[in-house]
Amino acid sequence: MSSSLKDVAARAGVSARTVSNVVSGSARVAADTRRRVQEAIDELGYRPNLAARSLRAGRTGIIGLAIPELHSPYFAELAGLIVEEARNRAWTVIIDQTLGDAEAERRLLTGSGGRVMDGLIISPWALTAQELASTARSLPIVLLGERSPQGFADRVAVDNVSAADEATTHLLMQGRRRIAAIGLQPHLHNGTSDLRAEGYRRALRRAGVTPRPEWERTVNTLHRKDGALAMADLLDSGGEIPDAVFTFSDELALGVMHMAHQKGVRVPEELAVVGFDDIEDGRYGRPTLTTVSPDKRQIARLALQCLADRIYSPDNEVSPSDLTAPHRLVIRASTAQRPGPSGRQLEAVPAT
Amino acid sequence: MSSSLKDVAARAGVSARTVSNVVSGSARVAADTRRRVQEAIDELGYRPNLAARSLRAGRTGIIGLAIPELHSPYFAELAGLIVEEARNRAWTVIIDQTLGDAEAERRLLTGSGGRVMDGLIISPWALTAQELASTARSLPIVLLGERSPQGFADRVAVDNVSAADEATTHLLMQGRRRIAAIGLQPHLHNGTSDLRAEGYRRALRRAGVTPRPEWERTVNTLHRKDGALAMADLLDSGGEIPDAVFTFSDELALGVMHMAHQKGVRVPEELAVVGFDDIEDGRYGRPTLTTVSPDKRQIARLALQCLADRIYSPDNEVSPSDLTAPHRLVIRASTAQRPGPSGRQLEAVPAT
DNA sequence: AACGATGATTTCAACGTTGCAATAGCTGCG
């Protein structure tokens, strides 16, 4: 059915090894021979057998990408970029959806997956860094957005504390003082939301504003619906109403804006909103959404670079790197300057 | 580093072949031997090398799934089910996102992917069935939702014409007469939207309602935004305003409902809406969305069954099957009976 | 006791590729 090196070799009148050299391009081959071999390859439609190659090389050229949710815009976008960058390295990506299920995350490492993947990029929800690292001693792993797992595995993330600080400070500089935070997730093990909450409080304190626990809202997931629910809850609570919200994801922010609209609260006039992730939907929302934009392409690049280092020089003793991808605050309509008393706008102290 | 059959064999004091028999469970092995071997396997943490197995068997145990968009809820949900069903067959799924790019679709078939995958499930946007089938003579392919590709490849889809007919008839039976259709996509090659439009017109004609071309709206993609735009356009066109809309996807429907709300049109009182796909968001929308619900699990099962048949009995001459997955109309709040004059409600003739 | 039948286990080879070492062909220099 499909042809092998031997078939091509026979047709071109050379040895199989020479064909291999032409295909891999590594060794020197005379121009004339190369041409003849190439013709034979084209005529027979030869494609290297990856199984054989893997068997020989001990590598499969396949890496895994485990994300909690395929249908989350942030992860979908990131997955697309990782696939794209992987193609540049001639790697194939197997995408796996864990749905935050500890069992699914564990199975990825212990199951036969471990034999088919050269490495794994995982955004853990249910498992701690420790458990991940110990489960898969032999498999190179890169963690996405996991809280400092000192010494367990490589890690790529944005500086969540600073990013949250900048977002909050931006709101402060617009003259907002009653700033709520929506998106805490104390039940997850990856600690991302803790870091964002920390940055949020830091910015408030520096500006002389005392954080109010009742304005820090916990959510179950980061979806629109949770944002809408949290916002409704804030508005209906009967207490003082915030004039700004920092949400820990764009999806939450879109839910918040939707609910604000429902309840007749105008954004940004009465309520400024900042999101996190810079997803497509936010760019076209109404109003367009101010957000913390992690450099997703850079995240993808760094993660693959880490993986490549581990795979090609399996020096177990190299200490894990902890890489920080850049981010920037993208200011759009949802935090436009409000026309109120302008005297207080400059009081907020910018983040360092 | 990792142990092989030979290592296990040495430890258990048997031949490599016997270990292989224990692992595969195929041949008869004495209970005592099996126990000893199993112990050795556990102690060494042996895992079969898939590359070697593939090389020997000529199969990889990996199938491809090519969908246009990972971030579309319908495809994400379907992908999840396919992965789940594939696990039952001990298959691994590689998910690839084509973004409706002809080049990406073609590369999947001609590139090295063809060597690593045992089969491919693809939902084509850019390529025609002909081109797909001819590009990949040797690779078993199952098409999802492609218009009758008589004799080119296996195909799994719902009966789009009937489904659209039922959805439209449902609206007619609620007394609606001014029914628009949103979601035509004449630029795509898969013909799905043509079939739905056909069912829509068929239902109208049977009820004695003449289809109006100006109420058949073309969209660029099936996203919320396109639905919202199309709806705004309908409302602002200055002509008569529809009292119902049949949209070709739930996402479009959600966009339509959003825009209706914006413009002060009440759903379902002034405008009934039916979607297609039965995605999660629609079940929790406001109001909850009446929709055509394709049996996604059945689609996944059928697609995998087709693939299995082709892979395990590569009898090229077996004619391609054209399977229809069941669907049902799920009636929710977006098409609730309106309190208007009730005399006309029964005029509509139900679909056969 | 010899023999066939059955079951358990082993041996051998092959899948397609590439690292390594060896060989063949050529050029230029002493």
Added chain:
DNA sequence: CGCAGCTATTGCAACGTTGAAATCATCGTT
């Protein structure tokens, strides 16, 4: 002419697994 120093090419072996066939052990039957 002979030989070192190249380049281009080849042969061999091995990666880990499994199909096919061979061997060995055991038991029941004649």
